[in-house]
Amino acid sequence: NKPVRIAPSILSADFANLGNEIHACQGADLIHIDVMDGHFVPNITIGPLVVSSVKKITQTPLDVHLMIQRPEEYLEAFATAGADILTVHIEAATHLHRVVQQIRDLGKSPGVSLNPATPLCAIEEILPELDMVLIMSVNPGFGGQKFIPASLDKIRRLRAMIEATGKEISIEVDGGVTPANIAEVYKAGADTFVAGSAVFSTSNYSLTIQQMRIECQG
Ligand code: DX5
Numbered sequence: 001n002k003p004v005r006i007a008p009s010i011l012s013a014d015f016a017n018l019g020n021e022i023h024a025c026q027g028a029d030l031i032h033i034d035v036m037d038g039h040f041v042p043n044i045t046i047g048p049l050v051v052s053s054v055k056k057i058t059q060t061p062l063d064v065h066l067m068i069q070r071p072e073e074y075l076e077a078f079a080t081a082g083a084d085i086l087t088v089h090i091e092a093a094t095h096l097h098r099v100v101q102q103i104r105d106l107g108k109s110p111g112v113s114l115n116p117a118t119p120l121c122a123i124e125e126i127l128p129e130l131d132m133v134l135i136m137s138v139n140p141g142f143g144g145q146k147f148i149p150a151s152l153d154k155i156r157r158l159r160a161m162i163e164a165t166g167k168e169i170s171i172e173v174d175g176g177v178t179p180a181n182i183a184e185v186y187k188a189g190a191d192t193f194v195a196g197s198a199v200f201s202t203s204n205y206s207l208t209i210q211q212m213r214i215e216c217q218g
């Protein structure tokens with residue numbers, strides 16, 4: 001049985017009460033932080049300042065999802081702020097190989113994300129250098145969207161590509177993951193699950209996280 005990591009996305013949390021919201025996510029494997037610049041995606045969220053505040057109040061590793069243009073200019077700031085995983089979008093990085101090396105040199109774990117319309121062949125060359133591939137199962141920018149069903153087949157094909165490398169590379173899925181569909185996404189080959197609205201719309205975040213884990217393993 002492959003491991004399951006649940007990563008609540010604070011995009012759907014109450015930002016005026018962020019510390020308590022994160023503490024209420026007990027049992028989470030990662031805290032997913034969505035960084036949006038208003039250029040790469042049509043929304044603006046948070047920067048390194050918030051990441052460093054979050055770092056001070058939790059031991060849970062921070063999974064920082066950069067939905068920004070020119071990610072290379074901000075990697076150091078997010079690394080210093082306390083990111084553990086730094087994921088960049090392939091559509092936003094012209095020199096992706098260099099960006100991935102920069103993340104390694106900063107001592108952080110590199111991930112690369114693909115939008116729904118970006119084909120898997122785009123990461124063929126860089127795949128062996130990565131710790132994680134993030135498959136977007138919605139178009140990035142907002143929480144609470146519906147899971148795009150074609151993502152399941154993409155995850156299956158990515159799992160086969162990863163097996164062919166012989167390396168241990170995580171598949172994270174982001175967008176529209178809920179307790180009702182997580183088992184199917186897990187079976188397709190994902191091991192790391194972002195959940196924003198599915199966690200923060202419930203009254204007991206910790207219980208929802210636990211339920212999602214059980215759905216995969218059960
Ligand atoms: C979307 C973000 C997601 C978002 C997911 O652009 O990358 O991390 O928070 O939200 P849900 O789980 O509600 O689809």
Ligand code: ZN
Binds near residue numbers: 032033034065174194
């Ligand atoms: Zn995200």
